[in-house]
Structures are given as structure tokens and as C-alpha cells.
Amino acid sequence: MPFTPVEHPKCPKCKKSVYAAEEKVAAGQKWHKMCFKCGLCNKLLESTNVAEHEGEVFCKVCHARKFGPKGYGFGGGAGCLSMDTGAHLGNTESGAVNKPQDPTGF
Secondary structure, three states, X not given: OOOOXXXXXXXXXXXXXXXXXXXXXXXXEEEEOOOOEOOOOXXXXXOOOEEEEOOEEEEXXXXXXXXXXXXXXXXXXXXXXOOOOOHHHOOOOOOOOOOOOOOOOO
């Protein structure tokens, strides 16, 4: 019987093997300690400040900034309604419709 090495899980960031001594578990995957960083600001993450969205990990601040509510009362500042779609944060679609409705059409 030939020797077969143990198959170790791969880190989603660097695609290299993750050994038990260096692993962090989040979002259903195992990460290297140094690869376990926020997807936007590259801050090192811990179990207390990590938030997951569709397999990507973020710090709680960046997650709220990218995926949280927008508009008055949600950090828009100076009492203004934000029309920002979040394109600078990588958002490509917005759930809000900011166009006026046609009063004559259905």
C-alpha cells in the first residue's frame, strides 16, 4: 500500500494548506492567522470583530459600512440623505430605488 499524505484544508485567501497550529475558523472555512484580514481595510480579525458576507470576511465596521442601512440616522452625517450607492466600497447593486415613480403609469 503506497503512502498517501494527509489532505489539509486550503486557506481561501492564499490557497495554501492550513495546519492546526496556525488556523482560524470563520465563515465555514479555515484561514491562516496572517490571511484572516478584513476584505476592505486589511485589518487583522479576531472572533470578536469578524462579520461574514457570502464567504468573505470583514471587520464589523467595514461590514456595516458596505452592507448596512443607508440614509438619515445611519451615519449619513449632517442630517442629509445619502444618495451614495457604495461604489467606492465595491457595491455594484443597490436594493433601494431612488427614482421618482410615474404618477400616471402603473
